[in-house]
Amino acid sequence: MRKIEHIGIAVKSLEASNLLFEKLFGQPPYKEEEVVSEGVKTSFFMNGPNKIELLEATNPESPIAKFLEKKGEGIHHIAFDVNDINEEVVRLKNEGFVILNEVPKKGADNKLVVFLHPKGTNGVLIELCQEIK
Numbered sequence: 349m350r351k352i353e354h355i356g357i358a359v360k361s362l363e364a365s366n367l368l369f370e371k372l373f374g375q376p377p378y379k380e381e382e383v384v385s386e387g388v389k390t391s392f393f394m395n396g397p398n399k400i401e402l403l404e405a406t407n408p409e410s411p412i413a414k415f416l417e418k419k420g421e422g423i424h425h426i427a428f429d430v431n432d433i434n435e436e437v438v439r440l441k442n443e444g445f446v447i448l449n450e451v452p453k454k455g456a457d458n459k460l461v462v463f464l465h466p467k468g469t470n471g472v473l474i475e476l477c478q479e480i481k
């Protein structure tokens with residue numbers, strides 16, 4: 349696992365939060381993208397070397413809708429950049445982590461992503477992501 353790739357924040361309104369984070373960072377998001385399969389609309393901000401992803405639910409079945417219901421707005425996941433996502437899945441499975449999707453799926457921002465169950469990681473949802481080349 350290499351550096352933190354981004355931190356994901358669950359928000360009720362992407363529109364309102366885009367304005368808020370634009371004020372915070374002094375620049376607008378560089379990208380907005382809907383991931384239909386996940387039921388989310390996302391936006392991405394770069395602040396120096398740090399990337400922040402905002403996530404809004406697009407339907408009530410979305411994992412983000414469920415998160416907001418349970419916990420309200422806030423940090424939703426931490427994503428780590430990996431060289432070989434399939435190798436990491438095997439390694440972490442052998443270490444006893446519960447992988448939510450063992451077959452990497454296409455996430456936002458041109459990435460293959462896998463999530464680890466937060467029950468096995470002190471309540472923090474961990475995303476592994478590998479850039480699609």
Ligand code: ZN
Nearest residue numbers: 356401427475
């Ligand atoms: Zn993410």
